[in-house]
Amino acid sequence: MSDAIPFLAPRADVLARRARIVADLADLLPPECLIHETRELVPFETDAFVSYRRLPLAVALPRTTAEVAAVMRYCHRYGIPVVPRGAGTSLSGGAIPQEDAVVLGLSKMNSILEIDLPNRVAVVQAGVTNLNISESVSADGFFYAPDPSSQLACTIGGNIGMNSGGAHCLKYGVTTNNLLGVRMVLVDGTVIELGGKALDAAGYDLLGLVCGHEGQLGIVTEATVRLIAKPEGARPVLFGFESSEEAGACVADVIAAGIIPVAIEFMDKPAIEICEAFAHAGYPLDVGALLIVEVEGSEAEMDATLKDIVEIARRHAVKTVRECQSATEAALIWKGRKSAFGATGRIADYICMDGTVPLSQLSHVLKTTTEIVDHYGLRVANVFHAGDGNMHPLILFNANDPEDAARAEAAGNDILKLCVDAGGCLTGEHGVGIEKRDLMRHQYSEADLAQQMAVRAAFDPGWLLNPSKVFPLEGRPAA
Numbered sequence: 001m002s003d004a005i006p007f008l009a010p011r012a013d014v015l016a017r018r019a020r021i022v023a024d025l026a027d028l029l030p031p032e033c034l035i036h037e038t039r040e041l042v043p044f045e046t047d048a049f050v051s052y053r054r055l056p057l058a059v060a061l062p063r064t065t066a067e068v069a070a071v072m073r074y075c076h077r078y079g080i081p082v083v084p085r086g087a088g089t090s091l092s093g094g095a096i097p098q099e100d101a102v103v104l105g106l107s108k109m110n111s112i113l114e115i116d117l118p119n120r121v122a123v124v125q126a127g128v129t130n131l132n133i134s135e136s137v138s139a140d141g142f143f144y145a146p147d148p149s150s151q152l153a154c155t156i157g158g159n160i161g162m163n164s165g166g167a168h169c170l171k172y173g174v175t176t177n178n179l180l181g182v183r184m185v186l187v188d189g190t191v192i193e194l195g196g197k198a199l200d201a202a203g204y205d206l207l208g209l210v211c212g213h214e215g216q217l218g219i220v221t222e223a224t225v226r227l228i229a230k231p232e233g234a235r236p237v238l239f240g241f242e243s244s245e246e247a248g249a250c251v252a253d254v255i256a257a258g259i260i261p262v263a264i265e266f267m268d269k270p271a272i273e274i275c276e277a278f279a280h281a282g283y284p285l286d287v288g289a290l291l292i293v294e295v296e297g298s299e300a301e302m303d304a305t306l307k308d309i310v311e312i313a314r315r316h317a318v319k320t321v322r323e324c325q326s327a328t329e330a331a332l333i334w335k336g337r338k339s340a341f342g343a344t345g346r347i348a349d350y351i352c353m354d355g356t357v358p359l360s361q362l363s364h365v366l367k368t369t370t371e372i373v374d375h376y377g378l379r380v381a382n383v384f385h386a387g388d389g390n391m392h393p394l395i396l397f398n399a400n401d402p403e404d405a406a407r408a409e410a411a412g413n414d415i416l417k418l419c420v421d422a423g424g425c426l427t428g429e430h431g432v433g434i435e436k437r438d439l440m441r442h443q444y445s446e447a448d449l450a451q452q453m454a455v456r457a458a459f460d461p462g463w464l465l466n467p468s469k470v471f472p473l474e475g476r477p478a479a
């Protein structure tokens with residue numbers, strides 16, 4: 001790692017020199033790549049975690065790796081914090097400038113650079129949207145597997161930042177399992193390459209480290225990702241149960257039996273009602289909980305897998321089993337699930353939790369989650385990736401009422417602690433960001449955290465990259 005350029009100015013000077021910073025950046029980028037007027041900075045003051053907001057000093061929108069490197073060299077030289085940003089859909093506040101920072105947005109770097117079907121890889125710029133990758137290879141019978149519900153908007157750079165997952169990750173894995181290489185600009189402007197088209201690389205697995213780095217180890221400008229051949233057929237099936245506990249226990253038994261469908265998604269009664277009212281997907285309204293189970297393969301394979309799953313579901317008194325009959329129906333079923341957060345936003349403000357638990361704990365954690373939310377006098381809707389044990393309680397509250405908002409935050413903290421205490425972890429796919437930063441001590445010892453911070457500091461000794469995220473502010477080493 002290069003340390004050739006020393007820090008020349010303390011951070012306290014940064015705000016006072018805002019005009020100078022903008023003038024200097026204007027030497028590095030053309031006018032259409034630099035935002036500094038207050039009203040134009042407003043869209044960058046928060047992300048999908050809207051509880052926090054702060055205007056950035058300026059927004060740089062470079063078009064090439066060389067321009068990213070130039071901005072980083074400048075900011076490093078003058079000790080200016082930088083917050084990388086893709087589409088700003090983070091649910092944990094990862095892309096919010098919490099200090100006087102330059103936001104470095106990748107939205108202009110949105111080209112697909114290479115599709116290499118013989119090697120089943122694509123090389124894309126970091127600002128390409130997740131869905132765009134699948135769309136560009138769909139006609140050839142391929143797709144990019146990780147499918148966050150935000151895939152229409154979120155970028156591959158953001159997916160790498162958060163190690164994002166999605167409904168179909170149960171079988172195909174999350175971002176880290178589908179990423180082969182990156183080009184990345186370090187904090188001082190040095191450009192490095194990690195991994196590539198080959199399936200393995202010599203030396204330390206730094207690519208694994210970069211996946212989930214939350215914008216703290218560098219700016220990813222290009223990614224090489226794995227392409228997967230589309231299956232012969234795929235069929236989502238709806239399983240309705242009397243209660244959330246029965247549905248949770250069924251999921252645990254399916255996985256314990258060694259059956260791995262492509263997806264097992266869960267909705268409790270409030271979530272079913274919210275999603276059905278929005279998507280009209282034909283979800284049964286007379287059940288207490290719903291599983292969307294997708295199987296894939298040949299007709300015979302799908303029939304055989306389904307038969308085994310139905311048998312297990314019967315042991316949990318399944319009330320409804322409905323196999324989807326057409327591609328249109330399948331699309332509607334997934335539209336309902338993938339619109340769940342937006343549909344919830346139509347009826348209330350919500351915060352979305354993201355704890356992960358061992359499957360054997362699903363029923364217990366679902367039940368206790370309801371008790372916690374009841375205790376705070378709030379409501380909850382659960383819609384999540386059940387096969388991965390990745391829970392998303394959506395706590396409904398009124399953001400205009402500060403007491404209600406404080407209760408929602410307290411309930412969320414209790415639920416995440418419950419997940420950790422049940423043998424799980426604070427985040428399955430949304431990252432730590434600002435949201436869970438202060439809960440990290442509930443998961444890790446001081447020694448664990450110190451080691452993680454030492455790794456971060458090896459990339460960014462001055463803590464300039466997305467500095468206020470992931471690690472509790474108290475007890476950090478001095479930058």
Ligand SMILES: Cc1cc2nc3c(=O)[nH]c(=O)nc-3n(C[C@H](O)[C@H](O)[C@H](O)COP(=O)(O)OP(=O)(O)OC[C@H]3O[C@@H](n4cnc5c(N)ncnc54)[C@H](O)[C@@H]3O)c2cc1C
Pocket residue numbers: 047048083084085086087088089090091094095106126147148149150153154155156157158159160161162163164165166167214215216218219220221341342429430466
């Ligand atoms: C309605 C909705 C549904 C969602 N569903 C899912 C889901 O199913 N699964 C899931 O995993 N997430 C989901 N999310 C969360 C979010 O979409 C993901 O975290 C996504 O990966 C963020 O991508 P982004 O481009 O918006 O990144 P941003 O929000 O802009 O940034 C995310 C993080 O990555 C860093 N970053 C961004 N780009 C770069 C880069 N090029 N180099 C270095 N660091 C970078 C940022 O600093 C930040 O820490 C959902 C969000 C919403 C609003």
